[in-house]
Amino acid sequence: xxxxxVNPLGTEPVGxxxxxxxxxxxxxxxxxxxxxxxxxxFIGRTVGELGNAATNIAFPLTTMCLAAMLALxxxxxxxxxxxxxxxxxxxxxxxxxxALTVMFxxxxxxxxxxxxxxxxxLKFFGSPDSVLPYAKEYVGVVAFGFxxxxxxxxxxxLVRADGSPKFSMYCNLVGAIINVILDYLFVxxxxxxxxxxxxxxxxxxxxxxxxxxxxxxxxxxxxIERKHLIPCKExxxxxxHLGMAQGINQLAMMIVQIVMNQSLKYYGGLxxxxxxxxxxxxxxxxxxxxxxxxxxxxxxxxxxxxxSFNTGAGNYDRVKKTYKIAVTCNTVVSTIAFLIFQxxxxxxIGIFGSGSNEYFMFAEKFFRIFLFMTFLNGIQPITSxxxxxxxxxxxxxxxxxxRQIIFLLPLLVILPIIFIKIGLEGVEGIMFxxxxxxxxxxxxxxxxxxxxxxxxxKKLCR
Numbered sequence: 001x002x003x004x005x006v007n008p009l010g011t012e013p014v015g016x017x018x019x020x021x022x023x024x025x026x027x028x029x030x031x032x033x034x035x036x037x038x039x040x041x042f043i044g045r046t047v048g049e050l051g052n053a054a055t056n057i058a059f060p061l062t063t064m065c066l067a068a069m070l071a072l073x074x075x076x077x078x079x080x081x082x083x084x085x086x087x088x089x090x091x092x093x094x095x096x097x098x099a100l101t102v103m104f105x106x107x108x109x110x111x112x113x114x115x116x117x118x119x120x121x122l123k124f125f126g127s128p129d130s131v132l133p134y135a136k137e138y139v140g141v142v143a144f145g146f147x148x149x150x151x152x153x154x155x156x157x158l159v160r161a162d163g164s165p166k167f168s169m170y171c172n173l174v175g176a177i178i179n180v181i182l183d184y185l186f187v188x189x190x191x192x193x194x195x196x197x198x199x200x201x202x203x204x205x206x207x208x209x210x211x212x213x214x215x216x217x218x219x220x221x222x223x224i225e226r227k228h229l230i231p232c233k234e235x236x237x238x239x240x241h242l243g244m245a246q247g248i249n250q251l252a253m254m255i256v257q258i259v260m261n262q263s264l265k266y267y268g269g270l271x272x273x274x275x276x277x278x279x280x281x282x283x284x285x286x287x288x289x290x291x292x293x294x295x296x297x298x299x300x301x302x303x304x305x306x307x308s309f310n311t312g313a314g315n316y317d318r319v320k321k322t323y324k325i326a327v328t329c330n331t332v333v334s335t336i337a338f339l340i341f342q343x344x345x346x347x348x349i350g351i352f353g354s355g356s357n358e359y360f361m362f363a364e365k366f367f368r369i370f371l372f373m374t375f376l377n378g379i380q381p382i383t384s385x386x387x388x389x390x391x392x393x394x395x396x397x398x399x400x401x402x403r404q405i406i407f408l409l410p411l412l413v414i415l416p417i418i419f420i421k422i423g424l425e426g427v428e429g430i431m432f433x434x435x436x437x438x439x440x441x442x443x444x445x446x447x448x449x450x451x452x453x454x455x456x457x458k459k460l461c462r
Contacts, residue, residue, distance in 0.1 A: 009085075009309035014321045021160065022302025022326070024169035028156055029294035029301070031169075031176040037287055038180050039197040042187040044353030047134065049280045051194060052352065054134035056283025057127040057261065060254045061114050061139060065146050067250030068106045069154030072099045074304060075243020076154075077161035078389045079235070080221075081305050082242075085312025089222065096158050097228025098235040100216060103154045107147030114143040126261025128275045137194040145202035152208035159212065161305055162220050171215075175208030245388040245396030249381075252404030257286070259412050260430065267416050267426035273362050277355075278427060281363040282370075284352050289371055292337040296330045296378045300385035311390040316456040323386050323449065330378025338374040341367055362427075369431035373438035383445040387452065395448055403441035408433055 009017065043051040076099025083092035114121065122135045152171060159168040179200050186196030216224055240247070261279055268278035303326050310318045341348075345367035346360055355363075380403055388396030415429030 007084075007309065009081075009306055010313050010315055010318070014306065014318055015325055017306050018299075018302055018322060018325055018329075021165045021305055022299045022329070024165035025160065025301040026295050026298030027169045028172040029298040030291065031172040032153055033287070033291045033294045034176050034180070037291060038176075038183050039201060040284060040287055040352055042183045043194065043197050044284075046187055046191070047193050048353065049276060049355055049359065050131055051134050052283055053128075053131045053276050053280040054138055054194060055197075056279055056286070057122055057125050057131055057135045058139045058142070059283065059287075060125050060257050061110070061121070061143070061146075063250055063254040063257065065107065065110055065150055066153070067247045067254065068110070069103060069150045070157075070250055071240055071243035071247025072103045072106070072150075073154030073157035073243070074246050074301065074385070074388070075099065075239035075241070077157040077304055078242040078308050078391075079239050080158070080161045081308035081389075082312045082391060084221070085309040093222050093224060093228050094232060094235045095239055096161075096216075096219070097224050098231055099158060099239055100151065100155060100224075101229045101231055102236055102239075103150040104147050107150035110150075111143045111146040114139055114146070118143075125258050126265050126279065128265055128279070130276060131279070134194050138198050141195050141198035142201055145205040148202070148209035149205040152205055152212055155209075155212035155216065157301065157304070159215050160301070163305075164215070164220065165302075167211075167215055171208045171211045174211065175204035177204075178207055179204035241393050242388060242391075244393050245384045245400040248397055249384065249400035249404065252401060252409075256404050256408055256412065259409060263412055263416060263430055264427065267430065271425050271427050273358050273427065277359050277362055278366075280355075281349065281359065281366055284349060285363065285366055285370065288348055289341075289374075292333070292374070293377065293381075295333050296381050299326050299329050299333075299378075300381045302326070303382070303386060304389045307386060308389045308391075319390060320453060320456055323382065326386075327379060327382045330382050331375070334378040335375045338371070341371045341374055365428075366431055369428075370434045372435040373442075376442040377438055379442045380445045383449050387448070390452075392452070395452070399441075399445055399448060402444050403437050407437035407440050411437055 040052060040055055043055060047054075076095045079095035080092045083089070083095070118136055118139055119132070122132060122139065127135050152175060156168040156171050159165075159171065182200035182203055183197055186192045186200050190196060192199070260282065264278035264282055265275045269275040271278075303322050306322050307319050310316075310322070345364045348367070349360060349363040380399060384396045384399035386396075387393070387399060411433035412430060415433050416426035417429070419429035419432075420426045
């Protein structure tokens, strides 16, 4: 117990701790996003518009892996830090070991499903016939990396929970650098197209996986023993409960993406743009947005060890201060991103290859309308993650559902119909669905966090 009392998570200034944990986390998330952005860049400049559309069609499978790795990685890390803060060191190690084992197992299952049911899945994800061969070529290779990316990215949260945020960052950074180099060689020099981009991604993921495994064999807090790796219902369920908000948020994004692809295919086909242009443009724009959003998620992940440990230790003033600093950082970043998206949409889309006038016309419009509420988008992920890591996963799960499932999904279905009835194009209704959902989700997040802070005040008065 004496060691826990002097743990720096409970004594160092919150701002310094947040920089220590958030900056490597931000870099790690940016690097993770770059895996898809880099593929998009090289594919767009060699294969072209259909290749860009194919990576967008295949992206729900990556999102599925991301959902599982976040649920298990953040849930395992939160369970570990909450127990360390409460002085339960022996119990804490089971959260680390169980998370690792289940992550790899889930990755294997997703890979097998992707390979054996590839064509029906891709069609379900909204693939037009012209895009399907490119998507099958890409998924046929990238699926083999799913078990490795699960442990590489999910395990980085467990590394960070052990007080090694820089090594967590290096795990992702090394894999990304390898991916970029191999993407250039395989796609630009060797002309391997979609398969080359996918192979470069898988090799980078395997290297990151090996680094995480090496670290786990040298865990600082305590040695990870064989007994910690054997899945136990108690620890697996608690891990999933704690990480549920992040996992559900990603699953919600996957569902929304599938519905949006289908809607873009249908309503785009009724417009001057056709079916493939909206899917290709939306895929690029969503990944560019994800690059910005990675910073917000990185800040949210950076609060995890600080908020979890201090909640377990009963230091509620420090927990509250952690949230306020983090949400301020996210709001500043979101405002800068909003200005960039509104002022330079054509320049951004032009990075990923050329296209027709209709292609750039749609991209500019989609950028400006769909991402109009970007300046508010840093609030919801911070609040959702915060609620989860302080031991209130139900609130975190609810918040993770607000933007994607409760608001955006119905709007994607309803608004295009309304727009057509009033004489506008249905594809424009898709564009306006996001800013409405973003605004309402931000307001609800502020209401929930206000209630959480009132509970803190009651606890402090006891």
